[in-house]
Amino acid sequence: MSSALKKRIGKAVTWALTFLLMLIICMPGLWVVLTGFRPNREVLAKPAVWIPEELSLNNFAQIFGFGAEQVAIPVPAYFTNSLIIALTSTAIAILIGMSGGYAFARFRFRFKDGIFLGLMLSRTVPGIALSLPVFMIWSRIGLIDTKPGLIIVYVALNIPFTIWLIDGFFRQIPKEMSEAAQVDGCTRWQAFWKIEFPLARSGIASAAIFAFLTSWNEYALASQLTRSTDSKTLPVGLMDFTAQFTIDWAGMSAMAVIIIVPALILTFIVQKHLISGLTFGGVKG
Amino acid sequence: MAKIEKRLPFWQRESFTPFVLLFPAILTLVLVVLLPLLFSLYTSFTGYRLIRPDSLYNFVGFRNYERIFTDWDFWVAFGRTVLFLTIALNLEFLFGLGIALLINRITWGQRTLRTIMMFPMMFSPILVGYQFKFIFNDNIGVLNNALQSLGLSDGAIPWLVDKHLAMGSIIVAEVWMSTSIFAILLLAGLFAMPRDPLEAAKVDGCNPWQVFRHITLPFLMPFAFIAMTIRSLDVARAYDIVDVMTGGGPAGRTELLWTLIARVGYDNSRMGQANAMAYVSILLSIAFTYYFFRKLIAARRYMGGAN
Numbered sequence: 001m002s003s004a005l006k007k008r009i010g011k012a013v014t015w016a017l018t019f020l021l022m023l024i025i026c027m028p029g030l031w032v033v034l035t036g037f038r039p040n041r042e043v044l045a046k047p048a049v050w051i052p053e054e055l056s057l058n059n060f061a062q063i064f065g066f067g068a069e070q071v072a073i074p075v076p077a078y079f080t081n082s083l084i085i086a087l088t089s090t091a092i093a094i095l096i097g098m099s100g101g102y103a104f105a106r107f108r109f110r111f112k113d114g115i116f117l118g119l120m121l122s123r124t125v126p127g128i129a130l131s132l133p134v135f136m137i138w139s140r141i142g143l144i145d146t147k148p149g150l151i152i153v154y155v156a157l158n159i160p161f162t163i164w165l166i167d168g169f170f171r172q173i174p175k176e177m178s179e180a181a182q183v184d185g186c187t188r189w190q191a192f193w194k195i196e197f198p199l200a201r202s203g204i205a206s207a208a209i210f211a212f213l214t215s216w217n218e219y220a221l222a223s224q225l226t227r228s229t230d231s232k233t234l235p236v237g238l239m240d241f242t243a244q245f246t247i248d249w250a251g252m253s254a255m256a257v258i259i260i261v262p263a264l265i266l267t268f269i270v271q272k273h274l275i276s277g278l279t280f281g282g283v284k285g
Numbered sequence: 286m287a288k289i290e291k292r293l294p295f296w297q298r299e300s301f302t303p304f305v306l307l308f309p310a311i312l313t314l315v316l317v318v319l320l321p322l323l324f325s326l327y328t329s330f331t332g333y334r335l336i337r338p339d340s341l342y343n344f345v346g347f348r349n350y351e352r353i354f355t356d357w358d359f360w361v362a363f364g365r366t367v368l369f370l371t372i373a374l375n376l377e378f379l380f381g382l383g384i385a386l387l388i389n390r391i392t393w394g395q396r397t398l399r400t401i402m403m404f405p406m407m408f409s410p411i412l413v414g415y416q417f418k419f420i421f422n423d424n425i426g427v428l429n430n431a432l433q434s435l436g437l438s439d440g441a442i443p444w445l446v447d448k449h450l451a452m453g454s455i456i457v458a459e460v461w462m463s464t465s466i467f468a469i470l471l472l473a474g475l476f477a478m479p480r481d482p483l484e485a486a487k488v489d490g491c492n493p494w495q496v497f498r499h500i501t502l503p504f505l506m507p508f509a510f511i512a513m514t515i516r517s518l519d520v521a522r523a524y525d526i527v528d529v530m531t532g533g534g535p536a537g538r539t540e541l542l543w544t545l546i547a548r549v550g551y552d553n554s555r556m557g558q559a560n561a562m563a564y565v566s567i568l569l570s571i572a573f574t575y576y577f578f579r580k581l582i583a584a585r586r587y588m589g590g591a592n
Contacts, residue, residue, distance in 0.1 A: 014390050021384060029404065047430075048425075048430035048434060099307070099309060100309070104303075109300065109303040118314075120574070124567070125318060125567050126566050128543045128547050129543075130321065132559055133324045137324060152313075159310050217410065219410065219525040220525060238415060242529075256415055264407065267404060267406070271399070
């Protein structure tokens, strides 16, 4: 076999494998998205209907309460809850994380490694294990089934990782820049907002998106700490469908699409920073 | 300067600033994680049941722990959880490595491929579970439909109902969700890899396998351990997947430690015992994280210290 032919075969194999890989990654999600646009009877048909004959927005209209058939699941309320809870907890976690990340990036202090390890260890507690005591305490102080109750928990959940990422981004900015500004008469506070914050802004934004996604996607804690439309989030609401006598696959898929779409858009925006943040924080720690 | 520092009250001193900056973070974590966990530790020594609030003060010593350690169901779930994590993490590492090497060879469209690769990472575990519940459904699932249309099987294979297949289906979902974090970090490692040692090894007559085994792989290990450390922080996400896909069934065959805690604590309302189990699961998570974190430090040192 000539080496040119060998190279071409190698290239073909690489492309075939890549194609297969992308298929495995994309197909499950795409299938759910497609199902979200198909009527239930086509989903349930036997033998299977492979080429969709009918695509419509009916499922979406129905779960949002516009359709002819009413669905008993209050998706709009869940959507609003998810949005409020995820946005609020992200905003608070980023403020706290910025101040904490700055402390780790710019200061040397006693117990630094110990505090860092403690923060990270708090993140290892499994959601369901944490939910037990939080459930008991929240139900005593009246935070169960309220948005603030869940927001507080998500802030705590997001702080360690936010600090880790933001620490890495601040460390990439040379210390000398803010020192120069301070020599020129800025206070440390001004130097932070005028020099370091603008430079780290895109990194902080990606930490924010990551925190938002954690809250948006969380299930284990939310499923125990929420009860009603007052605070139930979308992932918990998705399980409402399984409680019905026959699973409404089309409606469930439409709801899945509503959960996926914001996540995918945000992932697309954040991908570059996330990779550099994770590897930087980890390898050069 | 030092004299001025002395005269200021302690909270305005430079050396105190980092603690001021970290105060909100520490306060939140103490209130939401540490104190609840201490309460949970106390509860694990009581016979607390949700339906009888006064039983919170019914101190029973180590009885909950004795009971779970002699409980066969608990040990089965514990062993299954460890086995599940071992299989899933190893598969994720192997696939992630393969994918990273594959994508690294491609020059055209690499950025797009990398973006697509990140998508499973951002899927809510609950969605991954739902998606695979739909695919593996015995009656209308796309997998059985495909097998039937291709004539490979005439019956409906009960992927999630069969006691042997159910755990495998859950592992597929878990691996699908988490392989990309390995792939992405290993790919980042491949990008950061210096060219010189590779060239030198080729000049010295190493074959591709030797180059991979002795140069590429050791260089990639810290990146693999970052991925492992990040993963071990959220291994308990598998709870969401199992809860959606099988709910721990059939007949407890897919019961993991985390679903068992939820069942004992919320469904049977035996909070004391559930908290004792929760403590075992927390220690398990910490052990996993600590193990990989140590490996990460060791691998970094082996590389000659990236500091």
